[in-house]
Amino acid sequence: MTKGSAPVFVKLENYNEVMKITESLKSRITEAKAILAKVDAILSEEQKNLDNWKTELDSVEKKVNALSDALLKPEAQ
Amino acid sequence: MGLFSLFGRRKSEGPSLKEGVASAPKPAKLAEDAYSDLPNLSDMTAGHDLAPLPELRASSNLATSLFNPNTDFDTIKPIRGNTDMAASIPKSFEQPAPTPRAEAPRPKQDAPEVLHELPRPDAAGKRIPEEILTKREGKPGDEKKAIFRGAIGAINIPRRGKGEGLKLISPMPKEPEGVGPTAPLYRAVREGDNLFLDMEGFKSLRQVMDQMTVNFDSIRQMFNRMSENREDAGRVYEKWRKCLVGIERRLAFIDKAVFSHGGGGR
Numbered sequence: 001m002t003k004g005s006a007p008v009f010v011k012l013e014n015y016n017e018v019m020k021i022t023e024s025l026k027s028r029i030t031e032a033k034a035i036l037a038k039v040d041a042i043l044s045e046e047q048k049n050l051d052n053w054k055t056e057l058d059s060v061e062k063k064v065n066a067l068s069d070a071l072l073k074p075e076a077q
Numbered sequence: 078m079g080l081f082s083l084f085g086r087r088k089s090e091g092p093s094l095k096e097g098v099a100s101a102p103k104p105a106k107l108a109e110d111a112y113s114d115l116p117n118l119s120d121m122t123a124g125h126d127l128a129p130l131p132e133l134r135a136s137s138n139l140a141t142s143l144f145n146p147n148t149d150f151d152t153i154k155p156i157r158g159n160t161d162m163a164a165s166i167p168k169s170f171e172q173p174a175p176t177p178r179a180e181a182p183r184p185k186q187d188a189p190e191v192l193h194e195l196p197r198p199d200a201a202g203k204r205i206p207e208e209i210l211t212k213r214e215g216k217p218g219d220e221k222k223a224i225f226r227g228a229i230g231a232i233n234i235p236r237r238g239k240g241e242g243l244k245l246i247s248p249m250p251k252e253p254e255g256v257g258p259t260a261p262l263y264r265a266v267r268e269g270d271n272l273f274l275d276m277e278g279f280k281s282l283r284q285v286m287d288q289m290t291v292n293f294d295s296i297r298q299m300f301n302r303m304s305e306n307r308e309d310a311g312r313v314y315e316k317w318r319k320c321l322v323g324i325e326r327r328l329a330f331i332d333k334a335v336f337s338h339g340g341g342g343r
Contacts, residue, residue: 007264007275007276008275008276009266009273009274009275009276010273010274010275010276010278010279011271011272011273012271012272012273012274013270013271014270015267015270015271015272016270017270018272060324064328067331071335
């Protein structure tokens with residue numbers, strides 16, 4: 001140990017408690033990840049429903065247009 | 078044109094590439110016999126002996142004195158009345174066995190000055206249970222230091238004292254590629270419910286905590302934005318549902334008006 005190079009250490013108290021909290025943090029992060037996966041699944045389902053709704057609405061629109069055409073432009077007899 | 082007229086000369090009068098430039102004069106004697114005066118290596122006999130090199134004197138610089146076994150850095154005396162601080166100062170590694178070259182006498186005045194009298198950890202009666210080597214966030218300039226420390230960690234260096242108190246945990250876990258340079262090690266000493274981190278480790282820990290705070294701020298902002306989006310989406314869904322209900326009611330009216338009373342009789 002030479003002059004000017006003596007190591008300086010910082011004391012951190014309650015180390016065991018900090019480590020316990022760190023472990024609980026890990027489990028919380030795992031839980032948060034699982035919840036995020038559920039949210040992702042819900043959003044995917046929602047997107048799928050939106051696509052289906054759009055398809056159904058397009059189909060309804062076509063039928064309404066066909067009905068409108070049938071009612072407004074009857075064949076001449 | 079102006080430049081040529083300034084010197085009273087026309088452009089066509091200047092030297093052309095075909096004329097060339099007069100080459101520099103060759104040395105008068107540039108042949109193999111020019112070196113004939115120099116002796117050949119085989120001719121260097123005792124008559125051409127060089128002067129003997131001067132012997133190295135006993136080194137007096139500090140760098141050499143660090144490897145001198147006579148350098149006694151362990152004579153640092155404890156601070157009077159401060160035994161708590163003793164546990165916070167870990168022991169350094171023991172010097173390796175001196176080589177015969179390093180046993181040259183060293184002037185006494187080269188020893189470093191002792192500014193403070195510090196106790197040894199063992200001297201305070203507190204044994205350090207273990208020394209933990211962990212990683213910290215790497216800085217770009219710490220690669221050489223990391224390599225050096227890794228090399229030091231790989232060498233089985235005998236420990237000072239009885240060798241029970243300190244324990245090196247190595248090798249350090251590998252950092253995933255692409256994250257940054259190899260993370261250097263820092264030293265931490267655990268004692269009971271306290272942890273003693275060196276300054277590099279403490280700075281690294283501080284940086285990690287700051288980064289996590291920034292991460293959580295970002296996550297909170299994203300969550301608030303998503304919550305607002307969900308509220309907007311709920312309102313839009315409700316509006317869309319009302320729109321669909323109106324479409325359905327009108328379709329039902331058309332169905333009833335066209336097909337129930339006069340038409341095809343459904």
